Amino acid sequence: MCVLLLLLPSMMLWSAGTKESGAQKADGAAVITVWDFKYGDVQGVQPAMKKIDDLIMSQNPGITIKHVGQPNDNYYQLVRAAVQAGEGPDVVMFHGGVQAYEFDDYTIAMDSYIADWRSEISEFSWAYCSESGDATKPVHMVPLTTQGFGIYYNKALFKQAGLDPEKAPADLDEFMAACEKLKKAGIVPIVAGLQGSPYTLDFLFRCFVANIYGDEVKNLGTGKQNFAGNAAFKRSAEIVKELFSKGYMDPAGTSTPYFMDAANNFAAGKGAMFIGLLSDVCHWKVFGDALGTDGVGYFPTINFPQAKYKDQQVGQPAGIGYSVMTWSKNPEAAMKVVEGYARGEGNAIWMGMTGALSPNKNVDIKSLGYPLVAEILERPFVLDFNTLLLNEDANGNFDRYCAQAFVSNEISIDKFVEVSQGMLDNVQNAR
Amino acid sequence: MYGVLGIFALMALYPLFFVLITSLKSPAEYVSNKLLMPQSPTFGNFYHVWVKGNMLRYFVNSCILIPSGLVVYLFVCITAGFAFGRLRFPHRFPLFLAVLFLMIFPQMLLSIQIFQICRKLHLVNSYLGLILVWVAYFGPFGTYIMTTYYATVPMEIVESARLDGTGVYRMLYYIMVPIAKPMIIIIVVIGTQSMWNELPFSLLLLQTEQLRTITQGLGMLQGQYGLDDTTLSASILSASLVPLLLFVFFQRQITMGSYSGAVKG
Amino acid sequence: MKSEARESYLLIAPLMLLLLVFILYPVLANVYLSFFKWKGLGKATFIGFANYRTMFKDETFWVSIKNTMVLLLYIPLGVMLPILISALLREGLKGWSIFRAIIYIPNILGYVIMGMISSIMFRKLGPLNNVLVGVGLKSLALDWLSIPKLTLNTLGLVYGVWLRLGFGCIFFLAAMSSIDESLYDAAKIDGALWWRTFWNVTVPSIRFSIEFWVVLSFIEILARAFPFIYTFSRGGPGFATFTLEYGIYNEGFVAFNMGYASTWASVLFVVCAVIACFQVALMRKNSDVQ
Numbered sequence A: 001m002c003v004l005l006l007l008l009p010s011m012m013l014w015s016a017g018t019k020e021s022g023a024q025k026a027d028g029a030a031v032i033t034v035w036d037f038k039y040g041d042v043q044g045v046q047p048a049m050k051k052i053d054d055l056i057m058s059q060n061p062g063i064t065i066k067h068v069g070q071p072n073d074n075y076y077q078l079v080r081a082a083v084q085a086g087e088g089p090d091v092v093m094f095h096g097g098v099q100a101y102e103f104d105d106y107t108i109a110m111d112s113y114i115a116d117w118r119s120e121i122s123e124f125s126w127a128y129c130s131e132s133g134d135a136t137k138p139v140h141m142v143p144l145t146t147q148g149f150g151i152y153y154n155k156a157l158f159k160q161a162g163l164d165p166e167k168a169p170a171d172l173d174e175f176m177a178a179c180e181k182l183k184k185a186g187i188v189p190i191v192a193g194l195q196g197s198p199y200t201l202d203f204l205f206r207c208f209v210a211n212i213y214g215d216e217v218k219n220l221g222t223g224k225q226n227f228a229g230n231a232a233f234k235r236s237a238e239i240v241k242e243l244f245s246k247g248y249m250d251p252a253g254t255s256t257p258y259f260m261d262a263a264n265n266f267a268a269g270k271g272a273m274f275i276g277l278l279s280d281v282c283h284w285k286v287f288g289d290a291l292g293t294d295g296v297g298y299f300p301t302i303n304f305p306q307a308k309y310k311d312q313q314v315g316q317p318a319g320i321g322y323s324v325m326t327w328s329k330n331p332e333a334a335m336k337v338v339e340g341y342a343r344g345e346g347n348a349i350w351m352g353m354t355g356a357l358s359p360n361k362n363v364d365i366k367s368l369g370y371p372l373v374a375e376i377l378e379r380p381f382v383l384d385f386n387t388l389l390l391n392e393d394a395n396g397n398f399d400r401y402c403a404q405a406f407v408s409n410e411i412s413i414d415k416f417v418e419v420s421q422g423m424l425d426n427v428q429n430a431r
Numbered sequence B: 001m002y003g004v005l006g007i008f009a010l011m012a013l014y015p016l017f018f019v020l021i022t023s024l025k026s027p028a029e030y031v032s033n034k035l036l037m038p039q040s041p042t043f044g045n046f047y048h049v050w051v052k053g054n055m056l057r058y059f060v061n062s063c064i065l066i067p068s069g070l071v072v073y074l075f076v077c078i079t080a081g082f083a084f085g086r087l088r089f090p091h092r093f094p095l096f097l098a099v100l101f102l103m104i105f106p107q108m109l110l111s112i113q114i115f116q117i118c119r120k121l122h123l124v125n126s127y128l129g130l131i132l133v134w135v136a137y138f139g140p141f142g143t144y145i146m147t148t149y150y151a152t153v154p155m156e157i158v159e160s161a162r163l164d165g166t167g168v169y170r171m172l173y174y175i176m177v178p179i180a181k182p183m184i185i186i187i188v189v190i191g192t193q194s195m196w197n198e199l200p201f202s203l204l205l206l207q208t209e210q211l212r213t214i215t216q217g218l219g220m221l222q223g224q225y226g227l228d229d230t231t232l233s234a235s236i237l238s239a240s241l242v243p244l245l246l247f248v249f250f251q252r253q254i255t256m257g258s259y260s261g262a263v264k265g
Numbered sequence C: 001m002k003s004e005a006r007e008s009y010l011l012i013a014p015l016m017l018l019l020l021v022f023i024l025y026p027v028l029a030n031v032y033l034s035f036f037k038w039k040g041l042g043k044a045t046f047i048g049f050a051n052y053r054t055m056f057k058d059e060t061f062w063v064s065i066k067n068t069m070v071l072l073l074y075i076p077l078g079v080m081l082p083i084l085i086s087a088l089l090r091e092g093l094k095g096w097s098i099f100r101a102i103i104y105i106p107n108i109l110g111y112v113i114m115g116m117i118s119s120i121m122f123r124k125l126g127p128l129n130n131v132l133v134g135v136g137l138k139s140l141a142l143d144w145l146s147i148p149k150l151t152l153n154t155l156g157l158v159y160g161v162w163l164r165l166g167f168g169c170i171f172f173l174a175a176m177s178s179i180d181e182s183l184y185d186a187a188k189i190d191g192a193l194w195w196r197t198f199w200n201v202t203v204p205s206i207r208f209s210i211e212f213w214v215v216l217s218f219i220e221i222l223a224r225a226f227p228f229i230y231t232f233s234r235g236g237p238g239f240a241t242f243t244l245e246y247g248i249y250n251e252g253f254v255a256f257n258m259g260y261a262s263t264w265a266s267v268l269f270v271v272c273a274v275i276a277c278f279q280v281a282l283m284r285k286n287s288d289v290q
Helices: A002-014 A046-059 A075-085 A111-120 A123-128 A155-160 A172-184 A199-220 A231-245 A258-267 A284-291 A331-342 A344-354 A371-376 A391-407 A413-430 B002-023 B027-032 B044-052 B055-086 B092-102 B107-120 B127-150 B155-163 B168-179 B181-196 B200-205 B214-222 B229-257 C002-033 C050-057 C059-072 C075-089 C096-102 C105-109 C111-121 C127-134 C148-162 C165-176 C181-190 C194-205 C207-223 C226-233 C244-254 C258-286
Strands: A030-036 A063-069 A091-095 A147-154 A273-277 A296-299 A313-316 A320-324 A381-383
Touching (some): A030 A075, A030 A331, A075 B107, A147 A155, A147 A284, A155 A172, A199 A231, A231 A413, A258 A273, A258 A284, A331 A344, A391 C244, B002 C127, B044 B055, B055 B181, B055 B214, B055 C002, B092 C002, B107 B127, B127 B181, B155 B168, B214 B229, B229 C111, C075 C096, C075 C194, C096 C165, C105 C165, C111 C127, C111 C226, C194 C207, C244 C258
Parallel strands (some): A030 A091
Antiparallel strands (some): A147 A273, A147 A313
16 A cells, blocks of 8 residues: 555656657757657558658758657647647648648748759649648648549459450440449459448549549639539439449448458459559559559549540649648758658658658659559649548548448438538638 | 357357457458458567557556556545545535536547646646546546445444544544455456546547557557558457456456445335 | 544545546536637637527437437347346356356457447458358348448447446346345245246346436446447448537547537537436435435
């Protein structure tokens, strides 16, 4: 009993708490604290980040980097808490778009720091990373990845079904015909991840929307374009329904979470096509490694008659990036850390080791050894409509609507269009 | 009769069994063999969880945090339980009811505000802060158990101690605690189980690598894209190790204690 | 006895202080916050009852109420089943203590882990269906997690009944252990069958325990279900398992509409308060703490 009572105060002293603020050491060196929701990925991302941190520290002897991984689930809660406290890490990772814009008042303007190397990243990305996504306003975030979506296919399985493995389906009719042939050959046409959040459908719609609105996608955010009353959007929903009714969607789909099971299934050759990403996971590198770099094909979207545009590659100008917080005592040092990730050797390590798609033009894509990605990047990106939505819609509600409409058939197509329009209305109401 | 019970027992054990065999499969094997015994068992998943996932650090943290929390928890529950259960003072019953009333509120309801309060009191990122929150949240139930137990302690013991001139504190220390030993073991076990598996408050209040608990570690491992079922199973088993062991060793006490409060009427 | 009173207050002070700061204040602060619009950063703007108006017009709110109601419907089963099993077990079957220990295991693992395990077990191509097909019950091997009504009812069954069965049996077995054996002997002499003895002797004798368990069940479903639901189905598919508690989480920690989340929380607060009053009334009626 006494021992325990003695233990208690010592516990209290020991756990008196740690402060997160970047500190200034006596000899003038700076400690830069970085918060990250990727660092916890011990397999894929952490080793790369450790390497890059070491590189930056060796190139900048005065800087010590303290890299803290935070759980993905309540990341923004923690960031908000830091903001409220007015103190915390120097560098914070954000998802590009709405989630970053909310913190504009608390992140520094970076234009003066990036002036030297600004041209290495496209203005398309810089605009997205500016205050509220407005290109005329200062940049608040340095992008580390761009993201995008498209359809990968297994060339060997295509061949097996009697399809030309080098030729991706050019339009809806060819796509449906290909599915039919695959089905007849006993091959699952589309490997799908539908358990929980049916991301396969979510991502497929992003590809469709790119074809429907093309460059005008950004008008979905201003109210000049809508889902309601748009015949092509309704048609795309009908197409998805058809994919289910004709049995082209993986029958095991509802038992398979998208991350990572569905991707693993595709990589293991359990189906012919997969609606995947361009960066981080479920992409060209993973599938190239599994199926052979010449065993995987790709096409950005499905062309269908009612859509005004064709072959649009949907993308996010920035997937994730780093911002420097206004309370940082060493913004120059912090920017050096950020720069170390965004360009040069650090960036090459980042892309090479983690499968991230870097927006930096200087990265030698070809040296990576995956011809597919070079091919993918030849097309310009069209903005992903998801980036225009409010957080709860972008990261939750839209998936729920897809599940209701296509997986459980709880709501009709008209209702689906209505609630999708509701998401756009929410954006207008929030202004 | 045995049949039905047997089925229930199997239903209770099967999930654990399934998690066990899944954790021994490599992700590649799991893609094709989801349901049967592993053909080529591997400890790779456990390696991933313990070595790469820093689970060892979190495990140690939990092993330090929980006993410290228990000390405070026991202190609060025993003292308050004894006071409510055996002592007489004005407003005793209404206060007791208030304690029970406050037991009901869900963590979701409290999280936002608790964070604000802890921030103002500089209790974020400190075990002290988390322990105080835990005791506030789990304390009422423990107090309730101790109260109902102490209520059954014969008045004579208290009275004779008073006649001897013993003060309340000495009475507590030398008499009341030893008497309640079986009950104390029970609330130790219940308290440990609750604190070990607790997630929302830990997530909010422990924000640095050095401080996280194993249950948080389990959450962190999930990352942005979730986890393979195989690694997930390995982490589930790792995190449940201590509660399961506790259960095996203290089985009698747990099952005895969970009904105090039931034996009335 | 004045010094006893003083000492008693001192003894309960730590608990009361903690409760005041970490439970009572947050609960009241939530109600206060529900009249504001706040995004977790910057200022909070006062908007009066606007949040409440939005909430009552919000389809998702009513869906969450409906879902919560459906879950509550599983309480009768969650009460009867443990009582029945306990009554049977107390006859003294061989190995019953082992059985009691085994069905307590889900309880030990905790809600988060059981939720994760359940989300794997109930897949259409998952272990449960595999077993069902194996024993020839193929028609029962449904898509538990993709059909909204099924998911909700599975949730009710697993969380409301199954998960708490172990604890329930232990609880009621102990309660029954204090029943006077002579009552049973009298019933036997009367020639009563098992079923009648059950209803006329066992159940009335443990009335208080049953009432307590019912209140506990309400609390568990209304205010403790979130960790399980989150790991089991994330409130889905669609909004099928979206409960009031989940709504608070979604509005507060995904959308960061703090004021709006507090509005939902106020509704939950009222419901919890009502349950708490029942519990308190129960205590009053049956206590020998008095």
